[in-house]
Amino acid sequence: MAASIPATRPADSLPITRFNSVVVRFRRLATTGLIAALGAHLAFVVLFWLLDVWLLVAFNVFSVMLYALCLTGMRFPVLRPVTLVLAWLEIIAHAGIATLALGAASGFHYLLLALVPLVYIDPRGHSLTRLVGLLVLTGLFAGLELISILHDPWFPLAEKTLTWLRVGNGILCFAALGTLINVYARTSRQSERDLRNMAATDLLTGLRNRRSLTDEARLLAAERQSEARQLAVILVDLDHFKQLNDRYGHAFGDQVLADTARLMNRTMRPSDSVARWGGEEFLILLTDADLDRAICVAERVRESIAAQTFRSDEGQTLSITATLGVTEWRGNEEFEASVSRADDALYLGKKNGRDRVEVAKP
Numbered sequence: 062m063a064a065s066i067p068a069t070r071p072a073d074s075l076p077i078t079r080f081n082s083v084v085v086r087f088r089r090l091a092t093t094g095l096i097a098a099l100g101a102h103l104a105f106v107v108l109f110w111l112l113d114v115w116l117l118v119a120f121n122v123f124s125v126m127l128y129a130l131c132l133t134g135m136r137f138p139v140l141r142p143v144t145l146v147l148a149w150l151e152i153i154a155h156a157g158i159a160t161l162a163l164g165a166a167s168g169f170h171y172l173l174l175a176l177v178p179l180v181y182i183d184p185r186g187h188s189l190t191r192l193v194g195l196l197v198l199t200g201l202f203a204g205l206e207l208i209s210i211l212h213d214p215w216f217p218l219a220e221k222t223l224t225w226l227r228v229g230n231g232i233l234c235f236a237a238l239g240t241l242i243n244v245y246a247r248t249s250r251q252s253e254r255d256l257r258n259m260a261a262t263d264l265l266t267g268l269r270n271r272r273s274l275t276d277e278a279r280l281l282a283a284e285r286q287s288e289a290r291q292l293a294v295i296l297v298d299l300d301h302f303k304q305l306n307d308r309y310g311h312a313f314g315d316q317v318l319a320d321t322a323r324l325m326n327r328t329m330r331p332s333d334s335v336a337r338w339g340g341e342e343f344l345i346l347l348t349d350a351d352l353d354r355a356i357c358v359a360e361r362v363r364e365s366i367a368a369q370t371f372r373s374d375e376g377q378t379l380s381i382t383a384t385l386g387v388t389e390w391r392g393n394e395e396f397e398a399s400v401s402r403a404d405d406a407l408y409l410g411k412k413n414g415r416d417r418v419e420v421a422k423p
C-alpha cells in the first residue's frame with residue numbers, strides 16, 4: 062500500500078546542520094556577563110558599606126541599577142549596542158574611581174584586563190577599533206598605576222585589607238578571563254564543526270553531498286588495502302523529473318527530492334552512505350555487501366520510492382518512480398570507475414523503460 066507523505070516544505074523536513082551564528086552566541090555571552098556584573102556589584106555594595114567607603118557604596122548602587130537597565134535593554138535589538146557601550150563605560154569608570162579612592166594596591170584596575178578579550182570577541186569589530194580599544198585599555202591601566210604613585214588614595218585602608226581586596230580582584234579577573242577565553246574557544250570549535258558540516262551537506266535534502274561521499278570513498282579505498290571488504294555502488298535517478306517540475310513547479314520538485322532523500326536515508330543501514338550526487342540523482346555506497354545484496358537493497362529502494370505518494374498544491378495525489386544502476390566496487394579499481402559502470406547500468410535502465418534496477422556485472 063502506498064505510504065502518504067504529507068506536503069512539507071523541503072527546508073522544514075531536512076536534518077539541516079544546526080548553525081548557531083556567532084552573533085547569537087556573542088549576545089548570550091553579553092547577557093550572562095551583565096548578570097554576573099550585576100551580582101558582583103551587589104556584593105561590592107555590601108563590601109564597601111562594611112568598609113565604610115560611602116563613595117563606592119553609592120557608585121555600586123548606581124552600577125547595579127545600570128546593569129539592571131542594560132539587561133532590559135538587551136531584549137531590544139536596537140538598544141543592544143548602547144547597552145554594551147554603557148556596560149564598558151561602567152567597568153572603566155568603576156576601575157578608575159575605585160583605584161583613585163583606594164589606591165592601585167586594591168587591584169580594582171586589574172578588572173580592566175577582563176575587557177581585553179572582549180575587544181577581540183565582538184564579531185562585528187574592525188581591526189582599527191580593536192587596536193584603539195587595546196591602546197585605550199593599556200593607557201588606562203598604566204595611568205591608574207601612575208596616578209596612585211603620585212596621589213594618596215581618598216579613602217586610605219589598612220595594608221591587610223588592601224591585600225585581601227587585591228587578591229579578590231585578581232581572582233575575579235582570572236575567573237572573567239578564563240570564562241571569556243573558554244567561551245571563545247568553544248564558539249570557535251563549534252563554528253569550525255558547523256562549517257565542516259555545511260561544506261559536506263546538501264542544503265536541499267540534508268544528505269551528504271558529492272564531495273563528502275567521494276572523500277569517504279577515498280578513505281574506504283585506503284582501508285581496503287589492509288582488510289578485504291565488499292563494497293557496492295547504487296546510482297538512483299528519479300524518472301521524468303523534468304516533467305514533474307514543469308507540471309507542478311520547481312518548489313514541488315524540491316519537496317519531492319527532499320522527501321525521497323529522507324526516505325532513502327531511513328531505508329539504509331547506518332554503515333551505508335547516501336549522497337545527493339547531482340540534480341535528481343543519488344548515490345548509495347554499501348559497505349560489506351556483495352552484488353546480490355546490493356541488488357536486493359536497490360530493489361527495496363525502488364519499491365519504496367514508487368510506493369510513496371505526494372500531494373500537489375491542487376490536492377492531487379501523485380507518485381514517482383526511479384531507475385537504479387547497481388554494481389560492485391572491486392578492490393582493484395578506482396571508485397570513479399565503479400560509479401561510471403553503475404551509470405552505464407542506469408542508462409540502460411532508462412533505455413529499457415525506467416522504474417527498474419539494472420545491474421552492471423564487473
Ligand SMILES: Nc1nc2c(ncn2[C@@H]2O[C@H](COP(=O)(O)OP(=O)(O)OP(=O)(O)O)[C@@H](O)[C@H]2O)c(=O)[nH]1
Pocket residue numbers: 265298299300301302303304306310311312313314315318339340341411415
Ligand atoms: N526542483 C528541482 N529540480 C531539479 C533540481 N536539480 C535538477 N532538477 C531538475 O531535474 C530535471 C532533470 O531532467 P532530465 O535530466 O531531463 O531527466 P528526467 O526528466 O528525470 O528524465 P529521465 O532521467 O530520462 O527519466 C531538470 O529539469 C532539472 O531542472 C533541484 O534541485 N530541484
